[in-house]
Amino acid sequence: MAEETIFSKIIRREIPADILYQDELVTAFRDIAPQAPTHILIIPNHLIATANDVKASDEKALGRMMTVAAKLADEAGIADDGYRLIMNCNKHGGQEVYHIHMHLLGGKPLGTNAEPRRMIINSDYFPLTEVATRFVNQLAQCRRLGLSVKEASEHHVLIELPYSQDIIGYPDTSVIHGGVITTLIDTACGTAVVCAILKKYQSLELSPTLDLRVDYMKPAEPLKPVYAFAECYRLSSSVAFTRAIAYQESIDEPIAHAVGSFMRISPEMVGEEFRQALMGNLPESQHD
């Protein structure tokens, strides 16, 4: 028996989602991380884990998914220009949620790449992404929040905080707690320091936060991820200076601006196990 996913909770309306259509067979709702101006997920109400698990008895629900896709495309005004319907299966197909779903994507020319993906990291451009990812994964609170490094270089770091019901601070509006954004920004700035020092001195340093000032401009919109872009703009012998912007759709519409300073500590203070973990020489489970 396949395990329920977050989509079952959306169907039962136990967690917030922008539901556009629901009947006895299928549910359609907006994707939390849209890859196009229109990005809707259409799913059967009963759990089918992957396309491999489809049975003849599922044909009615699967057929309904098609008719609902056509109806929603029409309602979204994208039917004439066209759109793309995609179902990913298992690892090579890029399936992340194991409750089959049809992506309805449109509202702009979609190019030839058939896969709705998050940002694809080109490690030639952002060579420190892997080490930055390992650094963030060392921190228990970051693993808990699901922070993921999208890009990292000696000049900048970009980290994503996924939306989740666990971080809602204001149940009436489903807006996430400001403290989580502070943690995101602190992590992005700290990671930018690790990357800048690693590149400049070829050494690993742990830099505790000395001071972090965050100016909030507006609350984060529910259901959407938040990004923090941070840079380490100056390294003195004892302090690393950083600045960061937290945003959702566009960096030009910030949720918060921040400046932070971090204390530089001798590389000898970094424990051997931590160093090995950052260099990718330890499996994840050993450094929990």
Ligand code: 5GP
């Ligand atoms: P897959 O990669 O499995 O084909 O696509 C899963 C999709 O589900 C992704 O596009 C992802 O953004 C979306 N998604 C994951 N969790 C949630 C959620 O909690 N709410 C909504 N609305 N979409 C989600």
